[in-house]
Amino acid sequence: MVTQPPHIRQPLLTIYNGLDAVAVTTLESITGQRTLTPGEYLFLQHTPAKSVYVLEAGMLMMERSSSTGRRQVMAFMHPGNYIGITHNEHYDFTVSALAKSTVYEIPLKAFVKLQDDVPQLKENVRRIGGNILAHTLDQVFALGQKKAHERVCFLLKQLSDRLPSERCHSIELIMTRQDIADYLGLTIETVSRAFSKLKREGLIDVYSAHTIEIRDMATIEELALAD
Amino acid sequence: MVTQPPHIRQPLLTIYNGLDAVAVTTLESITGQRTLTPGEYLFLQHTPAKSVYVLEAGMLMMERSSSTGRRQVMAFMHPGNYIGITHNEHYDFTVSALAKSTVYEIPLKAFVKLQDDVPQLKENVRRIGGNILAHTLDQVFALGQKKAHERVCFLLKQLSDRLPSERCHSIELIMTRQDIADYLGLTIETVSRAFSKLKREGLIDVYSAHTIEIRDMATIEELALAD
DNA sequence: CGGGACCTTGAAACACCTCAAATATGGTGG
């Protein structure tokens, strides 16, 4: 069982936290595994929610689309992240793979049943739900109140917070500019111009479109928080 | 015990749903009551989360402010709504009263303890959390993807969904234009112009700044969903 | 090395914001 990348800055909250050996064994007994290639869907919006998932390796993207084709990316997901919280019987978003990924698949019914026997598991799910809500409220604030370049910094800070060390500020942007744009409520052109602006101001280096380095973390954070 | 306004369109999910008489009595034994006048705070962002609340009557507003003074309204809250979900030991938002309101106050520690004895109560809280997340994801989509007048329709639909009948589309806007603007990520002028535009197009009537009537619900819904 | 997808940049259009002024609203004291 992986789910805890090494050297993560903040301890990662997973469904496995604090489980005893018996609980872990039982959980593993109902857990399957699935591999996804880039672009492949884990599940689609409006399909029955039959399983929950934990990302083992790779990167996933959660998005919601309207029938007119407008798309909002709700989250980029990293190893350890729990996927599949829904308040009804269908997923109300689509999850797809940005990179080659592997996920643990846990049938929802068995998972819910196991939670009745393992209070700690239920508690973990509850806390994860709280974290997801907190993340989503941050996103509401960003989309409602921040300017384009501040939103880009908001994303850069989120991504850099997942990275090992304080010193190494090099970030791999696995997602496309379109994904970033749809996450931040902007267009690809505006995102691209925001990167150029941050580069021009010496706050970041752009080695290639998908590899950037943060040169002035303090300022980036300041812009990200809009403080 | 109130919490269930009459004639609501969709059955309201409260913490009381499906509790047996004993559980209700126990819950009531630890429940206090508080009255708020317009503008009064229920609690402030960054203060210790000591209680959760259920709105009995009136209307509350949940907001988050940054140190630069930018403000995002996260929700307008109606009777029956549960207040105080937080993922850490401090509230990460402020809740204040828009109208004279009364709330049930439940000390967090006792509430958590009671949840261990009453699984249904825990289940209710879990489902309410899911609903709040769903609401917040809707808001992310609205702020990220919708135009100003569509966002206003989004709010109008949310408010009208709380109202008794299908026929009566008259809505009391208790909040100020500034509150609406901060909820939708716009300025008061843009909100005002959006109302004027909807009025000019015959979709709504504006009797006074705080009393409007929806004349063409189908179109309003269409704009609200951006479908 | 070629080709397609992705990214960047520029110019013009547009939506929203800012600033300013006029108007409407609602509460209060006379």
Place this chain on the structure above:
DNA sequence: CCACCATATTTGAGGTGTTTCAAGGTCCCG
């Protein structure tokens, strides 16, 4: 109950940031 006042809302004009449309450049993979 009415007049008044402070506050909130609407409307207008001009500015700014973001989007749209279009072209050119870059990267990556076969």
